[in-house]
Amino acid sequence: MSGSHFSIILLPTLGCNADCEYCFENKTDHHLTLDHLAVLIEKVMDFLERKHIHRLSLYWQGGEVMTLPPEWFEQAHIIICQSAEARKIAVVHYIQSNLIGYSGKWNRILLEMFGNSVGSSMDFPNLHRKLKGGVPADYETLWIEKVREARAAGIKVSVIAIPNDKTLQMGAERFYSYFVDELGITEFQVNTPFPGGSSNQVKDGYPLDAERLGRFLLDLARVWLDRGFDRGVQVGPFDRLMEYFVHGRKNLLCIWQDNCANDFVCIDPQGYVSQCDCWAASYPGFRFGNIFGGDSLFDILGNSEARRQLAERPGVLIQREDCIECRYLGICHGGCPIRAYTMQGDLHRKDPYCPVYLALFEGVELLRSTRAGKLRNT
Amino acid sequence: MHAITYNIPVSLIAGFRGRKMIVRADDPTEIVENVTDEDLAGISFVKLLSLNGKIDSLMGWGTAIPVELVVSDTCRDLPLLYRYAPLLADHPVRVAVPLAPGFGKVVRLAISLNFAVKLEGGQPDAPLLDEMQRIASFYLHQATVSEPIEFFHSLFLAFYHREPITLWTIQEEDPSLVRYITDTGEETMPGRLAGMEVPGDFSTFLQDIRKGPAGEGGECAGCEFLGHCRGYFKWPLRAYRCDGVKALLRTLRSAAEELRTDIASFHAPGGGGRE
Numbered sequence: 111m112s113g114s115h116f117s118i119i120l121l122p123t124l125g126c127n128a129d130c131e132y133c134f135e136n137k138t139d140h141h142l143t144l145d146h147l148a149v150l151i152e153k154v155m156d157f158l159e160r161k162h163i164h165r166l167s168l169y170w171q172g173g174e175v176m177t178l179p180p181e182w183f184e185q186a187h188i189i190i191c192q193s194a195e196a197r198k199i200a201v202v203h204y205i206q207s208n209l210i211g212y213s214g215k216w217n218r219i220l221l222e223m224f225g226n227s228v229g230s231s232m233d234f235p236n237l238h239r240k241l242k243g244g245v246p247a248d249y250e251t252l253w254i255e256k257v258r259e260a261r262a263a264g265i266k267v268s269v270i271a272i273p274n275d276k277t278l279q280m281g282a283e284r285f286y287s288y289f290v291d292e293l294g295i296t297e298f299q300v301n302t303p304f305p306g307g308s309s310n311q312v313k314d315g316y317p318l319d320a321e322r323l324g325r326f327l328l329d330l331a332r333v334w335l336d337r338g339f340d341r342g343v344q345v346g347p348f349d350r351l352m353e354y355f356v357h358g359r360k361n362l363l364c365i366w367q368d369n370c371a372n373d374f375v376c377i378d379p380q381g382y383v384s385q386c387d388c389w390a391a392s393y394p395g396f397r398f399g400n401i402f403g404g405d406s407l408f409d410i411l412g413n414s415e416a417r418r419q420l421a422e423r424p425g426v427l428i429q430r431e432d433c434i435e436c437r438y439l440g441i442c443h444g445g446c447p448i449r450a451y452t453m454q455g456d457l458h459r460k461d462p463y464c465p466v467y468l469a470l471f472e473g474v475e476l477l478r479s480t481r482a483g484k485l486r487n488t
Numbered sequence: 489m490h491a492i493t494y495n496i497p498v499s500l501i502a503g504f505r506g507r508k509m510i511v512r513a514d515d516p517t518e519i520v521e522n523v524t525d526e527d528l529a530g531i532s533f534v535k536l537l538s539l540n541g542k543i544d545s546l547m548g549w550g551t552a553i554p555v556e557l558v559v560s561d562t563c564r565d566l567p568l569l570y571r572y573a574p575l576l577a578d579h580p581v582r583v584a585v586p587l588a589p590g591f592g593k594v595v596r597l598a599i600s601l602n603f604a605v606k607l608e609g610g611q612p613d614a615p616l617l618d619e620m621q622r623i624a625s626f627y628l629h630q631a632t633v634s635e636p637i638e639f640f641h642s643l644f645l646a647f648y649h650r651e652p653i654t655l656w657t658i659q660e661e662d663p664s665l666v667r668y669i670t671d672t673g674e675e676t677m678p679g680r681l682a683g684m685e686v687p688g689d690f691s692t693f694l695q696d697i698r699k700g701p702a703g704e705g706g707e708c709a710g711c712e713f714l715g716h717c718r719g720y721f722k723w724p725l726r727a728y729r730c731d732g733v734k735a736l737l738r739t740l741r742s743a744a745e746e747l748r749t750d751i752a753s754f755h756a757p758g759g760g761g762r763e
Contacts (some may be wrong), residue, residue, distance in 0.1 A: 114547060114577040162548020162578075358634045360602070368573045368601055425567025434593050440600030440632055475631070 114163040117374035118154060119387050122147070122186070123173040124379055127210050128249065131238040132272065132313060134306025134452075135391035141178060142379040148189050150377060150401055155197045157407035166194070166201045171387050173379075176211030180219045187223045204229065209256040209267070210241070210249075217263050227266040230257065234288040235276050238312055257293065268297035268344075275315065278322045282329035290343055299346030299363075300327065302463050304449045307392040317453055317462050324469035331474055335481060348474055354441055355478040365446035365461065371421040375411065377401055383410055385420050388448040396420075423447055423458055431460045438471040493532055493660075495678060496669040498522045503673070508532055510666075515541035520549050528553060533582075539568040547578055554580040556606070562590035566597060573601050580604070587612045592619045596626070599633050606638040608659070610680055610721050617732035624736060628743045640740060646716060647744035655720040656694055663690040680723055694718055713737050 123141035126133075142150070158166060168190070170183075187203075194201045205220070206229040220226055233239060236250045257267050269289060277285060289295040302323070305313035317323075331348040338345060339352075346363065353359050364370050364386070376386045381402035384390045389397075398417045399410035411417055427444035428434045436442065444450075445461025453462045461467070495510040498518050505527060512535035513519050519534055533554035534546075546555065557572055559565045562585070575581050583598040585591050587609035598605050612620060627637045628644075636642070642658040645651070656662040661679035667690065668678045676682045677690065688696030697719050707730055708719050721733050 114574070161544065355631070369570055372574050421570075422567070425570045428593070428597060429567060434596055437630065437632065439596065440602070443600070 114161065115165040115167070115373075116158060116161070116163045117167040117169060119169045119171055119374060119376040119390075121171055121173060121376065121378045121387060121390060122175060122182075123178055124391055125177045126172060126174040126208075127177055127241065128174065128208050129240055129242045129244075131240075131310060132303055132305075132316075134304070134388050134448075135173070136307055137173065137391070140379040141173075144182065144185050144189065146379075146381065146402065147186055148193075150381065151190055151193045153401050153407050155193050155199060157411075158199055159197060160406075160408050164199055166199055167204065168201060169204045169206065169374075171206045174208055174211065175205060176207045176209070176216065180216045183219045183223060187219065206230070206270075208239075209253060209260065212256045212260055214259075214263065217265070220260075220265055226264060227268070228260065229268050229270065231270045231272075232289075233271050233274060233277065234285050235274075235280065237274050237276060238272075254293065257295075261294070266297070267295065268299070269295050270299050270301055272301055272303045273318065273323065273326060274303070275318065278318065278326045282326055282333050285326075286330060286333045286337065286345075290338060296338075296342065297344040300330065302449070302466065304388075304446075304452050306388050306448060306452045317449075320463065320465040320469075323463075324466045324473075327466065327470050328473040331470070331477060335477055347470070351441070351471065351474040352478060355475050360441065362441055365449070366442050366467075368443045369421060369424050370447070371417060371423075375407075383407070383414075385417070386448070419457055420447055426458045427460055430458065433460060436468070438468065441471065442467055492664075493666045494669055494675075495535070495666060497671050499671070500669060500673055501527060504530075504669075506530065510535055512537055514538040516543055516546045517541065520545040523550070535584075539565050539571070543572060543575060546575060549578075551578050552580070554582065556582045556584055557603070558584045559586060559594055562586065562588050562594050566590070566594055569594070569597050569601060569603070572603075576602055582606055584608050587616050587620070589615070591616070592623050595623050595637060599626075599635055599637070602635055604635045604638070606659070607640075608679075610723055611725060611728045612732070614732060617736065620736055621739065624739050628739075643716060643737070644740050644744050647741045648748055652715055654694060654716055654718045656718060659720070661720075663693045684724060 124135065124138045125141060126137050154166070158164070190201055203223050205224045209228070209230045220228060230253070231239070232250065232253055236246045238246065240246045240249045241252070260267055271289070289298050303316050303318065305316045330345065334343065334345040334348055337343075350362050353361060364374070367373055371385065374386065375398070376384050376390045378384070378390045381400045382390065383398040383401055384393070384396055396416045398414035399405055401407060401410065405413070424443045431444060433439055433442070433444050445464060445467060447457055449461045449463060450459045451457045491508050493508040493510060494504050495512060496504050498511050498513040499522065501509070501511060501522055507530060509530050510532050511519060511523060514537050516536060523531070528550050531553055533556050534550070535556045535558060537558050539557060539559070555575060557569070569583065572581060582604040583594065584606045585594045585598070585608065587607055591607070595605050595607075607620075623637065624640055627633055627640050639655055639658045642653065643655065646653045654662070657665065659679060660666050661681060663677045663681065666678040668676050668682045670676060677684060677693075708714055708722065711717070711730070711734070713734060717737070721728060721730050
């Protein structure tokens with residue numbers, strides 16, 4: 111059996127009930143119809159068969175997915191199950207939602223389709239996430255209420271957090287306490303911000319200062335190791351880096367894969383195929399093609415100039431940048447293309463957060479050694 | 489007695505069915521089109537002589553059959569390695585890297601992509617020896633290296649286990665074990681020896697060179713590494729001076745001995761080892 115696997119970030123809607131200041135997506139009213147979903151899934155299955163791939167991960171994102179009704183997902187689940195079963199392809203679903211639209215009506219589909227787990231997003235402190243016409247504090251209050259409601263229903267909520275300047279001022283201990291001690295979140299991940307989509311004052315402040323961000327992340331890694339590691343708390347990306355440095359397993363974030371163009375694509379509600387959700391709604395020049403057109407997904411990916419540029423990026427970087435000399439080349443490969451493009455205007459440059467990643471890799475590797483030493487002495 | 493493995497062009501596979509084979513081709517498509525399911529059991533590995541072919545055909549084909557990617561130009565081929573990363577889902581992949589300027593970069597990238605590496609070529613000059621020392625250090629001491637770099641890896645293990653394996657065997661150039669079949673079907677010596685005038689015959693080559701070129705006095709006589717090397721670095725030019733190579737082999741041997749000592753002390757009473 112083939113060990114191959116593919117992922118699709120599926121955006122069934124580009125509508126959203128929030129108005130976050132750093133969002134990289136240009137929102138529209140487009141949403142995917144079930145008829146179109148059936149066509150899309152058949153084309154995806156054709157592609158997987160042709161590539162001898164037997165496992166598919168579907169990441170449902172938006173826009174905001176919970177602006178669609180749960181009944182839509184119930185129908186979607188049936189359509190996908192029938193197609194996957196006929197093709198003997200295993201499909202696993204993941205959902206990313208701001209949870210603002212969550213209610214008990216979602217519980218059944220979250221259980222049946224998403225393994226009773228949902229990924230959400232919140233920052234600490236929350237400066238930029240808000241409802242349309244609202245303020246961040248109200249958004250946070252509502253979000254906490256929804257998280258508690260979901261968790262009371264037995265749903266596991268994991269969180270992605272984007273640090274801001276205030277986060278770095280307040281420090282790692284306070285940040286960790288907010289999520290783990292105050293909210294009871296046991297799985298969260300810190301992502302680095304970038305100025306994707308239309309510009310504004312918040313995005314003009316990116317990238318965050320590398321030295322301060324690197325110090326914050328390392329402090330957070332130490333806090334996690336001291337307080338959460340042995341209790342099963344997962345904090346990304348440290349948990350996966352620790353797994354790599356201890357066991358050699360490369361289950362790393364998409365920004366650190368050898369070539370994201372090999373592993374996943376994103377499809378938006380109009381059928382446009384692009385590299386990921388960061389490109390989909392704001393960079394039409396980087397679309398690979400449209401899955402509702404006449405071409406197969408195989409041909410779209412094989413003939414796209416935009417995809418060719420993305421696929422070639424790691425090979426260009428090792429000739430143009432200093433990545434080939436880096437001790438951590440095998441877990442970074444020049445980092446994320448959207449971060450390079452949005453902050454430097456050039457896809458074929460390494461990720462501008464390189465100094466942050468380097469500090470993080472060195473720091474976590476050192477923490478691994480220190481921890482191993484402590485364990486030997488106990 | 490070991491069966492002989494034949495390194496054959498894929499076009500000649502019909503004549504070698506039932507024997508052990510290394511099947512080589514420029515393009516993966518040639519492999520997929522010419523190798524039958526019945527052939528797979530006899531294939532040691534597939535050797536791709538060019539990195540410009542389309543790899544899609546190898547996905548889902550001959551699962552678990554190892555694939556060797558032959559780098560012929562270290563500069564030109566370096567970025568092309570990325571194209572082959574998806575192959576790892578279905579095949580172990582090794583990169584054969586010539587000892588030529590820029591080889592160290594190819595090794596670093598190959599290792600970062602979780603490919604095994606085989607260094608090829610036997611008479612490195614001083615700058616290449618410096619780079620080989622750096623790569624040996626990279627292999628021995630960088631914790632993120634998880635794949636073998638040959639010949640360092642097997643020689644290190646041979647030193648560690650005090651086993652008598654030779655570089656000719658490690659490098660798949662022992663003619664008693666491997667034969668090279670030319671594109672026109674002629675059977676010759678493998679690896680660097682292909683087409684060369686060598687003493688004796690295929691099956692007794694290693695014994696012959698121990699008695700002959702390696703036993704004629706000169707640098708090989710009394711060399712501390714003769715047992716593992718058997719004059720490997722004296723081909724094709726016997727006048728090649730081995731000082732740099734010997735320094736490299738000492739590095740590997742010292743590391744192996746250090747590890748053996750560490751492990752012995754770990755298992756010694758009070759050393760922390762457990763039953």
